[in-house]
Amino acid sequence: MTLKPQYEADEDFLLPQEVIEGIQCLHSTVPDEAAALIEYFNATFVSGQLRHSDEPGVIIPVHLCRTPPVFPPEKWNMFLAASYYTTRMGFERYAYKGLETGSRDVCYHVIKQNKILFVLASALNPGNEEMGRHLVTHGDGVKDIAFSVEDLDAIMKLCEINCLALMSVVLQRAKERGAKVVKEIWEEEDEGGRVRFARVQTYGDTTHTFVERGNYNGLFLPGFKKTLIAVDKILTKLPTIKLDFIDHIVGNQPNLEMESTAAWYEKHLMFHRFWSVDDTQVHTQYSSLRSIVVSNWEETIKMPINEPAPGKKKSQIQEYVDYYGGAGVQHIALNTQDIIQEVQKLRERGVEFLVVPDTYYDQLREKLKSSKVRIAEDMDVLQKEKILVDYDDNGYLLQIFTKNMQDRPTVFLEVIQRRNFSGFGAGNFKALFEAIELDQAARGNL
Numbered sequence: 001m002t003l004k005p006q007y008e009a010d011e012d013f014l015l016p017q018e019v020i021e022g023i024q025c026l027h028s029t030v031p032d033e034a035a036a037l038i039e040y041f042n043a044t045f046v047s048g049q050l051r052h053s054d055e056p057g058v059i060i061p062v063h064l065c066r067t068p069p070v071f072p073p074e075k076w077n078m079f080l081a082a083s084y085y086t087t088r089m090g091f092e093r094y095a096y097k098g099l100e101t102g103s104r105d106v107c108y109h110v111i112k113q114n115k116i117l118f119v120l121a122s123a124l125n126p127g128n129e130e131m132g133r134h135l136v137t138h139g140d141g142v143k144d145i146a147f148s149v150e151d152l153d154a155i156m157k158l159c160e161i162n163c164l165a166l167m168s169v170v171l172q173r174a175k176e177r178g179a180k181v182v183k184e185i186w187e188e189e190d191e192g193g194r195v196r197f198a199r200v201q202t203y204g205d206t207t208h209t210f211v212e213r214g215n216y217n218g219l220f221l222p223g224f225k226k227t228l229i230a231v232d233k234i235l236t237k238l239p240t241i242k243l244d245f246i247d248h249i250v251g252n253q254p255n256l257e258m259e260s261t262a263a264w265y266e267k268h269l270m271f272h273r274f275w276s277v278d279d280t281q282v283h284t285q286y287s288s289l290r291s292i293v294v295s296n297w298e299e300t301i302k303m304p305i306n307e308p309a310p311g312k313k314k315s316q317i318q319e320y321v322d323y324y325g326g327a328g329v330q331h332i333a334l335n336t337q338d339i340i341q342e343v344q345k346l347r348e349r350g351v352e353f354l355v356v357p358d359t360y361y362d363q364l365r366e367k368l369k370s371s372k373v374r375i376a377e378d379m380d381v382l383q384k385e386k387i388l389v390d391y392d393d394n395g396y397l398l399q400i401f402t403k404n405m406q407d408r409p410t411v412f413l414e415v416i417q418r419r420n421f422s423g424f425g426a427g428n429f430k431a432l433f434e435a436i437e438l439d440q441a442a443r444g445n446l
């Protein structure tokens with residue numbers, strides 16, 4: 001669907017509803033030796049298979065009916081995205097909600113890796129205004145960040161609220177402080193139990209969904225079933241990836257909107273400021289950045305909020321805002337216990353990371369001589385894998401950033417390992433900026 005505008009001028013490009021005619025045309029034109037391949041493609045992706053039917057009352061001795069294809073054209077886009085994250089990043093297909101499960105408007109693929117859950121969604125029908133507008137404006141991106149109510153235990157204690165009333169009170173407090181409620185409390189249930197939800201607006205078009213699971217014991221959420229897609233055989237040949245949980249999610253803001261966004265989290269969700277840097281600390285010769293990290297009471301959720309600061313040329317934060325069409329999620333950091341091993345395996349799976357120059361490691365070795373901290377990992381291996389290091393006297397973090405996960409220079413991922421260090425790589429922002437600026441220059445946006 002995101003490719004549609006690009007291909008509208010191409011008369012050979014077929015929209016999903018035209019694909020059946022396209023396949024029929026191929027059937028009549030390909031040589032005989034390719035017929036089996038076309039039939040496989042037709043059965044799997046386009047029209048489905050012809051099967052014998054034992055429908056009662058059918059008089060003719062052999063009755064054939066079509067079974068739906070495994071991946072019909074309406075789903076190709078999601079299928080490709082889910083396939084990318086499973087083959088490249090090591091996620092597993094975990095749950096599914098779509099036409100086959102009774103979801104008539106939106107199709108969802110849930111992919112999972114340990115505690116990390118991404119839900120990839122596409123509109124099933126033409127004219128879905130909400131999802132269509134989001135896609136045209138922002139391209140592929142993060143539309144919603146969901147918080148389990150368990151993560152808001154501290155608010156519950158703070159307000160001396162009993163557990164059953166938590167959902168109403170969290171929403172009520174957000175509303176009282178002027179948060180825009182996108183969707184009032186609603187409930188969904190299936191054989192696994194009942195789940196309550198509510199959704200509020202945060203920066204840009206991004207939303208937060210509160211999820212109160214209670215005693216729900218289904219697979220994921222009501223209406224979701226085990227994925228219908230067979231295990232991709234190629235995955236059995238690839239090294240297993242072990243990324244454990246979401247460490248932080250960064251939101252980029254237009255210039256001078258960071259402060260009000262951080263204040264939104266303080267006011268509406270009772271988050272506090274955990275960490276910050278300003279443009280005097282983080283800048284290159286071209287661009288600079290200001291950042292405030294907000295966190296919940298228990299500090300299990302970390303949300304860095306960035307804004308560009310005026311520089312000699314266009315800041316990479318400004319480039320994001322221009323291409324995303326406003327504020328939005330810039331990157332999701334995934335925590336691991338062994339970054340070297342995981343990055344090596346991700347590279348084997350074809351993930352591309354940003355490259356920092358070797359001079360970064362020359363300077364790092366020099367600076368570490370005067371620090372009390374000792375990096376356990378082999379510096380030569382860190383340099384070979386282009387993994388960045390930030391530290392203080394008590395601990396350190398190792399981190400690396402993927403290239404953008406889609407065509408627009410917007411969302412990317414980070415892999416991070418922490419050793420007694422809760423900062424966000426301020427010492428690396430300059431190196432990160434310089435690495436991004438190399439790519440930015442290649443895109444003609446610096």
Ligand SMILES: [Fe+2]
Nearest residue numbers: 248250333414
């Ligand atoms: Fe990060």
